[in-house]
Amino acid sequence: MIVCASVNAVVYIERNFWDVREQDTTREKKSVVGELGSGMSVSDRKKKQIIEAAIAEFQEKGYAGTSMDRISERAQVSKRTVYNHFESKEVLFHEINQFLVDQVNSALEIPYDNTKPIREMLMELGWAEGALLINPCFMNLARMVMSETIRDPALAADMESRMTLQSDFEAVLRRATEEGRLSVDDPAVAAKQFLGLIKSRGFFPNLYAARVPDRAEIDKIIAESVDMFMAKYSKEPTRAG
Amino acid sequence: MIVCASVNAVVYIERNFWDVREQDTTREKKSVVGELGSGMSVSDRKKKQIIEAAIAEFQEKGYAGTSMDRISERAQVSKRTVYNHFESKEVLFHEINQFLVDQVNSALEIPYDNTKPIREMLMELGWAEGALLINPCFMNLARMVMSETIRDPALAADMESRMTLQSDFEAVLRRATEEGRLSVDDPAVAAKQFLGLIKSRGFFPNLYAARVPDRAEIDKIIAESVDMFMAKYSKEPTRAG
DNA sequence: ATCATTAAACTGCACGGTGTAGTTTACTTC
DNA sequence: GAAGTAAACTACACCGTGCAGTTTAATGAT
Numbered sequence A, B: 001m002i003v004c005a006s007v008n009a010v011v012y013i014e015r016n017f018w019d020v021r022e023q024d025t026t027r028e029k030k031s032v033v034g035e036l037g038s039g040m041s042v043s044d045r046k047k048k049q050i051i052e053a054a055i056a057e058f059q060e061k062g063y064a065g066t067s068m069d070r071i072s073e074r075a076q077v078s079k080r081t082v083y084n085h086f087e088s089k090e091v092l093f094h095e096i097n098q099f100l101v102d103q104v105n106s107a108l109e110i111p112y113d114n115t116k117p118i119r120e121m122l123m124e125l126g127w128a129e130g131a132l133l134i135n136p137c138f139m140n141l142a143r144m145v146m147s148e149t150i151r152d153p154a155l156a157a158d159m160e161s162r163m164t165l166q167s168d169f170e171a172v173l174r175r176a177t178e179e180g181r182l183s184v185d186d187p188a189v190a191a192k193q194f195l196g197l198i199k200s201r202g203f204f205p206n207l208y209a210a211r212v213p214d215r216a217e218i219d220k221i222i223a224e225s226v227d228m229f230m231a232k233y234s235k236e237p238t239r240a241g
Numbered sequence C: 001a002t003c004a005t006t007a008a009a010c011t012g013c014a015c016g017g018t019g020t021a022g023t024t025t026a027c028t029t030c
Numbered sequence D: 001g002a003a004g005t006a007a008a009c010t011a012c013a014c015c016g017t018g019c020a021g022t023t024t025a026a027t028g029a030t
Helices: A042-065 A068-074 A079-085 A089-107 A118-133 A136-149 A153-163 A166-178 A187-202 A204-209 A215-233 B042-065 B068-074 B079-085 B089-107 B118-133 B136-149 B153-163 B166-178 B187-202 B204-209 B215-233
Strands: A002-005 A010-013 B002-005 B010-013
Touching: A042 A068, A042 A079, A042 A089, A042 A136, A042 B042, A068 A079, A089 A136, A089 A153, A118 A136, A118 A166, A118 A187, A118 A215, A136 A153, A136 A204, A153 B204, A166 A187, A187 A204, A187 A215, A187 B187, A187 B215, A204 B153, A215 B187, A215 B215, B042 B068, B042 B079, B042 B089, B042 B136, B068 B079, B089 B136, B089 B153, B118 B136, B118 B166, B118 B187, B118 B215, B136 B153, B136 B204, B166 B187, B187 B204, B187 B215
Parallel strands: none
Antiparallel strands: A002 A010, B002 B010
């Protein structure tokens, strides 16, 4: 049980945190304050407050721009308590990153349903990525991680590999080709192209513009990416109108 | 006359600084030290040293990680002299950014030659972008700028618009369609797709991995992008082997 | 050609002010 | 008494300034 504190709101997440497909905005969302009393030790409660505050601060100001004083203030906790839970600023930052990235990983699943038309299947495949792009929590995390790892190539590579869907896409494309539904000679290249078409328009521009695209926007991008992908890799070339 | 100080080397540039197509690695490269005596006042010389040092430091450590003390030390100049030339750290940073970005802009030109086969023309078009990607100076600049602007959306948008080839690509695609050489319904989307195919594989991964790709690597990416682009947008669908 | 003069730029160092990571201490609450 | 709190404190790094003294280069006089 953890929260994603975005700039404007604190959204509650329980299990399938990142899986937007299961998120229901009408579902009850206990406020952070409302949750506080139940079944948590004081220590755990404080720790949770610290984590929430730290996520918010790091995402808003970045690592260097965030001070431990402000975190403790925002968490309504004394600075010493922060240090009782996390031995240093760096440890706090890395534990949070670790945790959030793990959340992303555990929630991801790539669909493959060979009974559906190939176009529809590709759309769903594209939406596995697209679901992340319209999730404010994910975009905030991505901005935080990527702004801090751009000067740390090793860490950047690690994060990249853990947050990308590359290998899963490859597997699906390979299988679809084996089943004669696509004609992909190099699944690695094709997967990069497909993801690249989506990310270059739906991810990076928004990452730097600090905005979150809406469903319609991403749907258009995915549809156009599928069109292009199919023009190149479908069994019999279809020109989509 | 200015230099691009990369992490490992200081490369001399005279006019067509960014235009890798004209760069000749065998051409004489005066060392910075060798150049020092000739025709520059002491003041100009010192200023140049400061700029070189600042570029290197900012690119290696980022804005926050760079101290004016280290810049002065690296430039072999007193700290006071740095402040005589640049009134603050921020001014120094922005003047450098401004200058480098202007260099990029002035060197860019998008080819359009309708006597060449369409595939060849697209390859050249792709290489207009590719030339930047294999240029260490450009990649270092991009890393510096993007790492600092990710928390400043307005500046990021400005930089993006000034460093992207989007509109030029659009114009070329529109013209090629008018001349019946391509069948592009939406030039804006098509330009984004084409550039996206290239950048998502040749730019962003390398930006974060802190590496510079070589010609062969980029050539493969561009060729595969052209293949895909043509599968969707060429007059008569060609399946490239 | 050689020497003095002069202005501008550079040096080196110390210093004020600020921000921040992390620690200590004395006090409170459960 | 275990954990939290508030506030002061240490140690340090950094930006930017002031200043006394030195270098540089150009000018002009001898």
